[in-house]
Amino acid sequence: MSASFREHIVKIMEITQTEKAADILQTSRKTIALTGAGVSTESGIPDFRSAGGLWSRYDPYEYGTIHAFKRDPEKVWQMLAELMKIADAKPNAGHRVMARLEEKGLLKGVITQNIDMLHQKAGSHNVVEFHGAVKTLTCLSCGKQYPNTFVTPENMPPRCMDCESIIKPDVVFFDEQIPNDSLFGAEELMADADVILVAGTSCQVAPASYIPQRLYEQGGRIIELNLEPALEAIASVTLAGGFSEQMEKLERQLH
Ligand SMILES: [Zn+2]
Incomplete structure (x- = not known):
C-alpha cells in the first residue's frame, strides 16, 4: 500500500468516526460530558x-x-x-465548542475533574466540578x-x-471526600443519560472513573476523545487527537 493511499484511508476512517460521533450526538436522548486534565493542556495548564x-x-x-x-x-x-x-487561564476552542453544544441542546451538562473553571469561562452553564x-x-x-x-x-x-x-x-485534596453537591450533581446528570462524551481523561482515577463504566453498563454509548485513547474496549466511537481540533471537527459535522 502506498503511503499516500494509506493516508487517504486513515483520513476516511477519521471522517467516519467523526460522522458517527456527530450522528450519536444528534440522535441521543441525553448527552453528558466527562472531562479531565487533557482538555486544559491547550490552555497552558x-x-x-x-x-x-x-x-x-x-x-x-x-x-x-x-x-x-x-x-x-x-x-x-x-x-x-x-x-x-x-x-x-483562558479557555480554548474545545471548551467553546462544548459550550455551544450545550446552547444548542446537544449537551446537557459537564462533569469535570478540573479545578480551572475553564468550562464556565467558555460559556458552559451546567458544570459539576468534581474536585472543586x-x-x-x-x-x-x-x-x-x-x-x-x-x-x-x-x-x-x-x-x-x-x-x-x-x-x-x-x-478537593487527595484524602478528602468528593463534596456532596458534586456527587448529587453528577448523579442527576447521569440519570437517564444515554451518551457520554469523555474528553481529556483516561478515567484511571476513582471516583470519576466509574462514570463512563456505569453509563456503559446501563446501556449508554461512549464517545471517547483523547490524545491517547484508553476506553476503546467500551467506547462506541474513538476520536483520537487534540481536544480543540477534534471538537471543532465534530462541530463541523453537525447539521
Ligand atoms: Zn477564619
Whole structure:
C-alpha cells in the first residue's frame, strides 16, 4: 500500500468516526460530558500528573492532603500559590465548542475533574466540578469564605481577616471526600443519560472513573476523545487527537 493511499484511508476512517460521533450526538436522548486534565493542556495548564506537572515537583502526600495542610499550612501554600495561578487561564476552542453544544441542546451538562473553571469561562452553564475549583477559599477555623482575588503574592500565605487562620482553596485534596453537591450533581446528570462524551481523561482515577463504566453498563454509548485513547474496549466511537481540533471537527459535522 502506498503511503499516500494509506493516508487517504486513515483520513476516511477519521471522517467516519467523526460522522458517527456527530450522528450519536444528534440522535441521543441525553448527552453528558466527562472531562479531565487533557482538555486544559491547550490552555497552558500541564496535567498535574505528567512529567513536569505539579505532582512531579511536590510530593502529593506532603503537599496534596488535608492532613498535610492542617499540619503545616504555610508549607502547603508553596504548592497552592502555584495552583492558584490556574485561575488566570483562558479557555480554548474545545471548551467553546462544548459550550455551544450545550446552547444548542446537544449537551446537557459537564462533569469535570478540573479545578480551572475553564468550562464556565467558555460559556458552559451546567458544570459539576468534581474536585472543586480555584474560585473561592474558605477558612477552616471559622468558615468565612473568600474570592480568589483575595490571594495576592503580597499576602502569602493568605490569612482569614476574622480569625487569622491560614485559609484554604475550595479544591478537593487527595484524602478528602468528593463534596456532596458534586456527587448529587453528577448523579442527576447521569440519570437517564444515554451518551457520554469523555474528553481529556483516561478515567484511571476513582471516583470519576466509574462514570463512563456505569453509563456503559446501563446501556449508554461512549464517545471517547483523547490524545491517547484508553476506553476503546467500551467506547462506541474513538476520536483520537487534540481536544480543540477534534471538537471543532465534530462541530463541523453537525447539521
Ligand atoms: Zn477564619
